[in-house]
Amino acid sequence: MNAYCNDLFENVSRGSSLDAGLFHRQGAGGAGHVPEVQVTTRLSEMAMPRRDDVETHADVEVKIRVRDLNFYYGTVKALFGISMDIPARQVTALIGPSGCGKSTFLRTLNRMNDVIEGTRVEGVVEIDGQDIYRKERDVVGLRKRVGMVFQKSNPFPKSIFENVAYGPRIHGNRDRGRLKEIVESSLVRAGLWDEVKDRLGKSALDLSGGQQQRLCIARALAVGPEVLLMDEPASALDPRSTARIEDLIGELRRDYTIVIVTHNMQQAARVSDHTAFFYDGSLVELGPTEKIFTKPDKRQTLDYITGRFG
């Protein structure tokens, strides 16, 4: 199993055709390495991570601390007792099959679910040691600190400049000179400046899909966040634009705490330091990315990363 998994991680990290490789192995000789298993176990029947299984980072600063987090859409429970630490200035990837709660969890980190009627949260989410769900907490200020980039780029029907200046303006910055500086530095950080510096007054909607997504990242950066939440930020993009977003994540991780949802195993392996595998609303396993992709502790994680389900 180790040889198989190490090989897999090598493939994943190198960005060779992982999916083809995986399915080929699985169908043709995979059984020689990993015995075929029928995935019939429901998560509720599995050994769930215990509290003392929470991956702690003794040597790194924890930016976000989540404990016993339950989440409900009305009467339907979508997250079950999630506990995890998210380290500062590193990239944490959330993986798992469709509907397992990745986006829901991501949105609990900046209270974006609050805008959905009838939702309810139990448990603790702390950023820098402060509970973000305490009643008096300033939600607008929280969302300034914790920015979000969505799967589908969603620029406003305004100029490129106005898209990036929008957030700082809302937060009270009216000085034109300062706004220009912020717009430029945000576009530089998002790797878009050179492509748009001569057309800042033009509509953002005329940019390509990949450029629009980098514009949305610039827009998120413009308000000076500490944490960036990215929900499948490259899934609608072509390989070249995807590579640019991945490079960008690599650069941003020096200054920002990044949590990224992705269905792309290669991407998770390439961009993240830690990977959390979700299934059925529960956190099955969290660990250093290399470990998750080479020697996961849980059978269910192995089955998922090797394409056996999901």
Ligand SMILES: Nc1ncnc2c1ncn2[C@@H]1O[C@H](COP(=O)(O)OP(=O)(O)OP(=O)(O)O)[C@@H](O)[C@H]1O
């Ligand atoms: N606004 C909503 N109202 C009610 N139920 C919802 C809502 N959004 C999500 N859900 C449910 O919560 C569960 C988790 O959904 P979520 O979108 O978090 O999954 P996901 O892991 O992000 O899936 P995907 O990979 O398809 O994006 C699903 O059962 C989904 O149907």
Ligand SMILES: [Mg+2]
């Ligand atoms: Mg989702």
